[in-house]
Structure formats: structure tokens, C-alpha cells
């Protein structure tokens with residue numbers, strides 16, 4: 001039924017020509033090499049923002065080598081990925097073929113800001129519906145396999161079951177994309193297998209593990225999601241290798257440890273080819289966003305502003321938001337605070353009043369009058385904000401996508417992890433890389449973090465010697481990470497190696 005390998009959208013040829021030129025400028029300095037032969041890549045993301053976004057960036061990288069990329073998902077999630085992409089903010093990218101495949105209607109409940117645990121269980125129905133992509137994806141792979149030398153499937157680590165039919169197509173092969181840090185993944189592997197960590201390790205993981213709270217899987221995930229993860233596990237053996245949105249400059253040690261931990265006689269390959277966000281917008285849209293917070297940043301002193309955002313999955317209670325507002329105001333530090341409700345499984349579905357997130361009375365007037373900060377209630381250009389010289393810190397939930405964006409822009413993090421891999425990422429940032437501080441007591445779930453604690457954390461990162469040290473180290477790491485994507489850099493070499501491997 002869905003055997004078409006053509007893109008739905010046809011592009012006028014003159015425009016196509018133009019876009020091809022832009023492709024050659026993508027990403028920053030990557031040269032277009034025609035190594036494609038007739039290799040095609042099929043990308044299959046998990047339908048959650050941090051996952052969609054990373055795989056779309058990877059799609060651009062691969063497409064910049066002249067290899068056709070087919071990006072697969074439900075219509076709503078493909079639309080979400082394109083709409084929020086920093087690469088092509090206004091138009092749909094023409095060098096990537098999006099396939100909108102049908103999924104059954106799914107329940108798209110509002111997130112519960114009062115839930116004890118912060119895992120976004122409101123997204124589970126969307127994940128479950130995505131399992132119905134298996135049939136259309138199998139058809140796509142089969143029909144592509146007839147007209148290509150090789151079909152390369154790159155799928156989210158949690159979409160293994162959906163792409164399992166690739167294994168029965170002789171000229172198809174699959175690779176797992178991990179959307180979390182190698183550090184977090186190594187830690188999970190260590191827990192699952194009881195491997196002994198090398199002695200000289202910077203972090204005593206055993207000690208951290210014995211602590212209660214967010215580092216415990218039962219707290220940072222729902223039981224339902226743990227089952228979902230487990231159900232994807234068996235399909236890992238069908239893949240020939242792993243791709244990470246990370247950089248050896250950041251955590252090469254853990255990529256190596258993972259490679260040795262997962263070897264078990266099976267030769268799988270590992271490519272650390274991040275940061276994916278280094279992919280640049282085509283020239284015509286590379287002008288910066290017109291968002292009002294960018295102009296506000298222009299008027300602020302260097303490294304004086306803390307950017308506050310907890311990502312797309314976490315809904316905070318009214319009381320917690322009140323405490324954050326008071327903490328920020330009392331710190332006296334300049335801020336940009338992205339105050340949005342967490343995503344639903346279908347961000348475009350109506351139904352029910354969207355929650356109006358209330359701030360303490362007079363808060364917005366006071367901070368605006370004193371030019372202390374900006375509250376953003378729409379989609380913020382996060383990467384650009386982090387890249388602005390006035391931004392000197394990031395109060396973050398430590399989702400891996402946010403971590404990589406902050407690291408590549410050289411901005412230190414005030415870590416406030418909420419769920420999933422975030423607590424482990426926070427340990428990487430604060431204890432291993434030492435480019436951030438942790439919000440005191442945030443690892444105790446189900447407790448409102450007090451305004452005085454938030455104030456203390458913000459002051460420590462933005463206005464203390466310790467914070468300055470973190471900022472210095474983060475800036476140095478940022479230079480190294482950005483350099484890794486230049487010709488001769490370590491991530492560029494791994495990206496080249498992946499492309500060479502799939503076009504062999």
C-alpha cells in the first residue's frame with residue numbers, strides 16, 4: 001500500500017537547484033562528496049521532541065554528503081520535527097524526503113503538573129501508536145531495496161521493533177542511534193550486566209547508585225516505559241553498529257568503554273559524530289531568529305544572563321513555578337525563562353483548555369520594569385540563545401539534546417534533572433566534566449525545590465568564583481567540541497568514517 005519511495009512534495013526544478021547549492025554549504029564547511037552510489041538512508045525517530053530533533057539533524061549531515069535520506073514518521077510528528085528545527089525554520093527541507101505514514105489515532109492527554117514523578121507518561125500513547133509504523137516501514141525498505149544498492153536504516157534505540165523487517169531484506173542493514181550520553185548508556189549497561197568499572201574512574205558510580213532518588217530507574221522512568229525499553233532490547237542484535245550524538249572530546253572514554261562492554265565477540269561499530277547541532281542553516285535562512293529575546297540579549301553584558309528552560313517533557317506544578325520565580329528574582333541575575341507547558345503526544349491536537357501557567361502576581365511587571373529578565377511563552381531559539389555572548393549559564397533539566405547544545409556553545413549548566421537519563425547526564429556535567437553545578441536537593445523526587453535553593457544555585461553559577469571556573473572550563477570545552485567538527489577534527493573523522501562505511 002505504501003510502497004512509494006517518492007517524496008510527497010515535489011519541488012520545482014529551479015528551486016531544487018538552488019537548494020542543492022545550499023546543501024553544499026551544509027553543515028559548516030562540510031564539502032559535498034558524491035560517495036552515494038545508490039545507497040539510501042532511512043531514518044526512524046522515536047516521536048518525542050529531543051529524539052525527533054537529533055535524528056533530523058543527523059539526516060541533514062547525511063544528506064550533505066549527497067546521500068538521499070528518507071525520514072519516516074506519522075504526519076503530526078514529521079510536522080513537529082520540521083516546524084521546530086533550527087535548520088530550516090520556515091520551509092520544509094527539500095533534500096530530505098519525509099514520509100508521513102498513518103498510525104492509529106492515539107490518546108493525547110495533557111501532562112500532569114501535579115504528578116509525583118516527572119517522567120512524561122502523557123507521551124506513552126504516541127510511542128505505542130508508533131509501533132504501527134512497522135508495516136509501512138517494511139514496505140518502504142523493500143521498495144527502496146529494489147532500486148538501490150544498499151538501504152541503510154538508522155533508527156532510534158527505542159524503535160528497534162518497528163524496523164525489524166530490515167533484517168529479512170538482503171541489501172538492507174540497520175544501525176542504532178542513541179539519543180542519550182555515552183556516559184548514561186554505559187552506566188545503564190553496567191547496571192544491567194554488573195560489569196566492574198575501571199578503578200581510576202572519576203566518579204564512584206557504585207556509591208551514587210546506592211543513593212535513593214532519581215538515579216534509581218524505578219523513579220526516573222515509569223514501569224510502563226521500562227517495559228517498553230525492555231521490549232526493544234532484543235532487536236538490538238539486528239544492528240551493525242551504534243551512532244551517538246556525542247563527541248570524543250566530551251566523553252570518548254565512555255564511548256570506548258561501551259564499545260568494549262558490548263563487544264562480546266560480535267563486531268559492532270561505534271561512531272561518536274556529534275554535536276549534531278553543528279549542522280548549519282542554509283544561507284537564505286541563516287539570519288538569526290527575529291525572536292524578541294535575541295534583541296534583549298544584545299543589550300546585556302557578556303556572560304551575564306542565565307537561560308532557564310526545562311525542555312519539552314516536564315510539567316512543573318504551580319507551586320514549583322512560584323518558587324522558581326521568587327528564586328530568580330531574588331538572585332538579582334539577568335535571565336531568560338522559557339515557561340511552556342510540556343508537550344502532548346500530538347502537539348497539534350486541540351481538545352481541552354491549554355493550561356495557563358500562572359506566575360506570582362506582579363512578577364512579570366517587576367522583572368520587566370527592572371530589565372531583570374524576559375519570560376518566553378512560545379518556542380524559543382535555544383541554540384541561538386546559548387550561542388549569544390550575553391548568555392553565561394543554563395538552568396537545565398539536562399536532557400541530552402540540551403546538554404550537547406550547551407556544551408557546544410561553551411555555556412556552563414546549573415543542573416536540575418527531572419527524569420530518564422537526565423540525572424546521569426547531570427553527573428557527567430557536574431562531576432566528570434566539571435562544567436556545571438547541581439541544584440541542591442533536586443535529586444529528591446517529589447519535593448518542591450525551594451526558592452532559596454534556586455537563588456543559591458543561580459548565584460553560585462552566575463556570580464561566584466566557582467561559577468567563573470565552570471564558565472571558563474565550559475568555554476574551553478566548547479572551543480574543542482566545535483573544532484572537532486572542522487576538517488581534521490575527531491567528530492568529522494567519525495562522520496566521514498560512517499559515511500565511508502555505509503557507502504562501501
Ligand SMILES: *[C@@H]1O[C@H](CO)[C@@H](O)[C@H](O)[C@H]1NC(C)=O
Pocket residue numbers: 112113114318
Ligand atoms: C494541580 O494542583 C493545583 C493546586 O492544588 C490545582 O489548582 C490544579 O487544578 C491541579 N492541576 C491538575 C491538572 O490536576
